[in-house]
Amino acid sequence: MTTAEFIREYRERDIRQLALQANRFPDVDMPYALDQIQGWQIARRKLPKWAACDGVIFPPHLSMEQCSSEPTAQYKLNLAMEWASRVGHASRMTDLTGGFGVDFSFTSCAFAAATYVERNEQLCHIVEHNLPLLGLNNATVVCADAVEYLSTVEPQTMLFLDPARRDEHGAKTVMLADCTPDVVQLLPKLLEKSRFTMLKLSPMLDWHKAVDDLQGTVREVHIVSVGGECKELLLVLSKVVESELKVYCADLSTASDTSSLFVYTPGSSAPVANSKLKTQNSKFVHEPNASIMKAGCFDELAAAYGVSPVSRNSHLFLSDEPVEGFPGRSFVVERVTTMNKGELRKALVGIEKANIATRNFPLTVAELRKRLKIKDGGDVYIFATTTAEGEHLLLISRKYR
Template sequence: MTTYEFVKQFRESDPRKLALQASRYPDVDMPYALNQIQGWQTALRKLPSWAACDGVVYPPHLNMEQCSSEATARYKQQVARRWAERIPNASRTSMTDLTGGFGVDFSFTSRCFDCATYVERNASLCEVVGANLPRLGIRNAQMKCAEAEAVLEQLEPQTMIFLDPARRDEHGAKTVLIADCTPDVCQLLPSLMQKSQFVMLKLSPMLDWHKAIVDLEGTVREVHIVSADGECKELLLVLASDGTPEVQVFCVDIQSRPDSEGQYPRSEFVYSIGGEAEPQPNNSKLKIQNSTFLFEPNASVMKAGCFDEIARAYGICAISRNSHLFLSDREIDGFPGRTFAIDAVTTMNKRQLRQTLSGMKQANIAVRNFPLSVAELRKRLKLNDGGDTYIFATTTSDGDHILMLTHKTKK
């Protein structure tokens, strides 16, 4: 049995168990085979269209875990296409990915351009990606194994330049500041803007995007805060020198698995930076008494901090300035987050708690701007985790500590 045959036959098996059977397959390059099996299993979850493509070669485990998911890569593809189509009189479009990595983002964004260049300083990754791209149907690409800075210096003008700077220092520790990443985008900024119509920059979701706008000296035109299944995954900035002062912020939450039509459904809330949002009313007691639905924004909205914009856009009221929960007397289609129907509201008064929670054995608990942790509150309420009831513990603008007992709506 060849190594290729072994991988194809056992790719759904547990690599740890296969490792114990290595002596039974003397002709198989077992370390390579196990890495390919593990890579395929990761791709099945993270890159389903790649897993469905026969012959794709997978890199070491760390590269697989760090690469973009198909859901977020397809989103970048849509952003790149929209911007490329805005370029006037573009007879032939081009892009260069200066930090190609495993090539997931490149494989999708490159399809939006007539020609594309993949740049990566790691020779082994270049070899893997060079073998994979034709298998994935990418035939407009050229490969360069080189440092990003050296390629940029010699680069002809491009429609788009893409960068995903390495976010680990020489000791392997994570970094989140732009200036601490490799390459340093701030240092390269003049060349990047001179040699491209627009730049797409992928950064850590931990980064302070307000500071990034300042650090990038007014070149940021769009900020995309991208989440998948409620977890913030990446920050995507689009840079251009078109003189537009306005910055649009896109709060996006994508479903990580494709639907029956192969699409990745998403919710999206878009707003522009500029001006102060009107403050929301502070009569918490009146709002709670008249409300039947509670709204919890998704991770991208939470990262953006656009709570006044959300309240204005959907006609909902904040429970308090720091709770980041919203109320309404009606259900709202398309809200970027979760919606709950309110069943009961109680203070922390022992008698009232006893009456409200009578007969309840379990609940899902979340705290927002509340003096107790989830563990402390669960212990005090003597409730197990789980069930259909969701309890939100929060503080009103009047300073009252309350529990809101809710259940998820179908929307």
Template sequence: MKNEATLQFVQLHREDDVNRLAFLGDKNPDVDMPWALAQISGWQTARRKLPSWAACDGLEYPPHLNMEQCSSEPTAIYKASLASRLVGADAAEHGLLVDLTGGFGVDFSWMARAFAHAVYVERNETLCPIAQHNFQQLGLDHVEIHVGDGVAYLQTMPLVPERTTGCSHPLTLIYLDPARRDTYGRKVFGMEDCTPDVVGLCDTLLLRADIVVIKLSPMLDWHEAVRKLKNVSEVHVVSVSNECKELLLVLTREKRPLRVFCVNDGQTFTYCVSGASRPLEGALRASDDALRSSDDASCAPGIVSGRPADASRVMPDEEFHNVSLPTHSPDATPSVLLVPNSSIMKAGCFREIAVAFGVSQISSDAHLYLSNGAVPHFPGRQFRILRITSMNKRDLRQAFQGVSQANIAVRHFPLTADALRRRLKLKDGGSLYVFATTIGKDHRLILTEKLVAP
């Protein structure tokens, strides 16, 4: 327990500039300045990243690197909902959670509430007492702390028996968030390069748990991860505010059909995968509904929130490059441009989106969609099309007459956004959006404004 002077200093200065406070050490000899500065910096990070923790007095924060590497509150809450759905209601009375890579304990603290007993394992001796203190402050009195290597602890866990009718063995879920830095502190992304190596541990994990949840880098190709691991039943691509944050893989003891969840804030698009990687079915539901759904929940082809999609409007691959977007003929063009969110882009489920929502891709490389009206629940942004133009100077002059500012995005286009902005002599920002793309051999600019979707 720190002395009163240190605690008062933290409380008094927690909104101040940490770099400036570092020079006040000589004026405050009774203050443990390194610890105080770590708490102030940690609280300031938590206010942005973990607001409910920042609002809780008495929590202790780790060094800066651990704060930056820990999960954000929205992603931790998502994992808690995922774990709760995977293990079911009985886990609150009999379930066991084992986090082999505890870290600061953010993910663990949220997931642990769904289990009768939870074990936190962390080899960093500095983090363990901090986590233990925080768990007590958060009211988690059913958790167990182990200081040591997660792989070593895994080897001590009993084998999970095959489940039969009347089996009383508690349901066990193991969670891992492998460290994505090598011994020199450099970032790594391959699963085998992370610590621990989940590819090498896959068999051992599935012998000692009913369910395994692995958090991986969002940079990783999920198809490759599924190929290297065993019995992957779910892939979760998790985005917050349209920024891809995490890739979660769920492994189960028995092999199940693979389902992919594309998550962005309060919305989830999910589809089933058949064979090696070819998705068959797509459906959209709110995140909470998707998480509460059972493992055999309906994922019927072309069903969106219970409404059949018009699959006839989906263009086959051979027609993607033959779409004609006429210029200066508003009545002859679709009225809405749809731009998928980052989780859809990461998952690569472009045809599944077209089938589920009955919309058409502009081309197989642009990943932009067209519709004759607003599309309810579309997982992405929607824009009202104002004009479509070629790159011909006369057409550009006519299309952009009176336009001095716009947001520019390029998809499958020979110029960068900055180069195109200079060509068009436009300032960045404003309420207009320009999407530049290529259809066949023709370059097109689509001038739009954001549409508030129903």
């Protein structure tokens, strides 16, 4: 059996079990085969179009772990197209930190010509092999250091950078100054060589500090979530387009669909008064999505959708009526109870299972679940929170629609 035949036949098997059976397949390049099988298994979930493409070569595990998913890569393509249209130019782009090439394979479609730059020779060979299979014929692959190449490149419509976020010991870094290459140091050259630059950064990064560090050049901040988890922080830098900073909170559902998008200008709204919860009123409770939580734009959200915060630190919002298009999840509040034992017993009658979340509450989910003696799951949602007056309450709810 050849290595290629082995990969095709066993690609749905557990790689740990396959590794233990290596002696059975003396003609198979087992380290390479296991890399390809593991890569394909990740791609089937993360990059289904790539997994479905015959002949694509996958890199070692770390590159697969770090690469974008199809939904986030598609988002970057849409963003590149929007900005290319805005600056009236879509001739060429360069990705200075190409990696496995997922982002490049998408964003390059917005331009007449595109250059992939990567200092890892192995990745360059892999990408050079994969691009034609993916139908990309406008691309050039260059094996070079990003900083050195930037000093020689001709002016581009877009430059793209995804700085390495690991130190020399392999530990993850999230500070802009700790990334490689140093974007702050490269800033004058990036502005000189592009009409706009797109930066992909860690979702753990403090975007306010990143904007400050980049000295007034950031025009847009995009906080991108998939499946309820914040995945990427994108910054668009430009000296061409002068405008107020805007923040985009995107929650993606599929590769071609944005389930919710909230756009705001930081500091544009005054604080909204806290809600006065009453146990006899049935209200709606709204939980913002992960991008909103990362952005911290709670006043702007409340003003835009006419909802009221339970308290300044609850990050839960209430309304008397349904709120269409709210960027997050909405629930019908069926009962509200304090932590008084008698009230609790009455409010929890008939509830054996529930999904519990704590927001600005003195107990953890595990501690509260133990106290309530309720199993996990079901269609009941209990939000444990604290009001502006310091009262601890449980909002017993069910999903709206």
